[in-house]
Ligand SMILES: Nc1ncnc2c1ncn2[C@@H]1O[C@H](COP(=O)(O)OP(=O)(O)O)[C@@H](O)[C@H]1O
């Protein structure tokens with residue numbers, strides 16, 4: 001796990017230094033003295049290897065350095081302020097997606113080729129193909145502008161989470177619905193489902209106790225990467241709803257060639273991803289008794 | 299009165315190719331405490347018959363006619379909840395493949411105890427006691443430890459023992475075992491047969507045993523029902539059917555099937571293919587494969603007639619017992 005993180009940090013560092021241009025490159029050349037001052041401050045004229053070693057050392061202490069662009073703010077500050085916002089939004093969106101997608105998928109599988117199935121799959125197709133920013137605009141128009149149920153933008157109150165979370169949930173909800181339907185159909189045709197019926201269990205008991213647990217295993221796999229991705233923020237959604245999340249900062253930092261922010265957020269994202277995947281693997285063992293953690297053989 | 303009486307049962311699958319008449323007018327009885335074997339080639343409708351009794355015919359299949367009288371009630375007319383109350387309680391089934399018939403993500407205690415809690419209203423502790431008892435009954439050692447284990451931690455033979463334990467949990471009046479040994483290794487098969495024999499002598503349940511193995515039939519059952527292409531062609535006591543079979547299909551079947559308890563010189567397959575169940579023939583469905591087929595055989599379906607030792611549906615009977623005997627000796 002640590003090895004993976006080290007590789008990611010190094011690759012990002014190398015890429016950053018290969019790409020021509022820097023944060024202080026602009027149309028108008030800077031006066032020589034100013035340029036030298038800046039370079040000294042951010043230690044840009046140290047040899048590459050030294051910058052790498054410093055960078056790694058700081059990384060270990062979780063000091064991601066100052067932002068090149070925002071005077072006086074460190075990368076840690078940016079993550080500390082942006083991540084909770086993106087995380088709340090992301091977790092809400094994933095929860096919504098699960099809450100909408102799984103029941104829709106189960107229903108579709110049970111009513112295969114009947115109208116609930118057709119309806120759910122139609123909605124899922126829309127959900128998968130409509131980009132989140134269009135969804136966001138729609139939601140904003142209907143619920144904020146027309147119905148005035150929820151505020152249109154900004155951040156801070158719980159009601160302000162609803163619309164962006166819904167917009168973000170669209171794709172994963174649709175994806176979950178299709179995945180649940182497919183795996184549910186597969187599980188329902190298994191012999192052990194017949195065994196369960198043969199015991200005299202009610203249809204509900206068969207589905208809830210016997211089918212659902214197996215059918216949800218594939219969904220679980222997808223949950224780790226999805227959570228990591230969605231928790232680090234969506235640039236588009238954060239932009240549309242004027243939410244001060246991590247996604248906005250990340251994309252802005254790329255425009256600005258704000259090396260330390262790019263590096264810091266990338267590494268942070270990797271840590272999150274690796275951790276969540278690890279948790280998913282652990283959860284797997286609880287969910288599926290057939291899987292055992294095997295000692296990695298050297 | 300018999301515990302189970304099936305009258306003219308018809309079950310069809312409505313596929314896009316047309317109606318597949320998987321069970322086409324089957325009638326038979328199973329008495330209280332009796333063990334009856336249901337034999338016949340693959341695809342002749344044995345499993346569908348069993349599923350019809352259980353009320354578990356999968357779509358696009360449907361019971362479209364006949365009666366299934368079990369303990370005085372017609373199961374084909376029973377409501378969903380009433381049928382569920384019988385299933386796994388007084389009427390239970392062991393299916394063919396123990397590898398896929400247990401839920402891989404639930405432990406043994408849960409799966410075996412489930413029926414007990416549902417039908418017998420047992421609490422967790424009582425169910426656990428009973429499950430332990432059942433595991434001992436079917437010969438699973440270290441029952442205590444194995445309660446918490448999952449199906450993948452058991453071998454095929456052990457899983458079939460679990461399936462048997464599960465089916466017997468509520469002491470059913472009737473047990474339907476659909477090829478309980480087919481999916482197992484030969485040595486394991488013998489062990490499961492031994493277990494079934496032992497259970498048979500200890501329990502009072504009636505058994506409907508679907509099998510390919512004439513050895514089990516001889517060792518376990520009192521009567522035999524021979525099916526061909528969705529119909530019953532012959533029934534009789536085990537001795538009658540083995541020693542004096544009446545239907546040409548039964549002759550072929552006895553020569554084509556292995557018996558674990560006897561070494562046969564060679565197995566002779568029945569030439570030809572079972573008929574297409576989509577098109578129902580006018581005459582006897584076995585006629586195209588029958589060496590003794592007469593003109594009437596392809597024209598008209600023979601009625602089920604009662605002989606000295608059982609029943610049979612075959613036009614050869616019209617020629618008298620001597621002719622039937624001569625025809626049979628021609629094959630042997
Ligand atoms: N799900 C199904 N869909 C269509 N036809 C089926 C289905 N299940 C069984 N059948 C038909 O029913 C016939 C009898 O099947 P089955 O009872 O399983 O045979 P067996 O005697 O080997 O147990 C088969 O030949 C097949 O054509």
Ligand SMILES: [Mg+2]
Pocket residue numbers: 341344345346476477
């Ligand atoms: Mg079968």
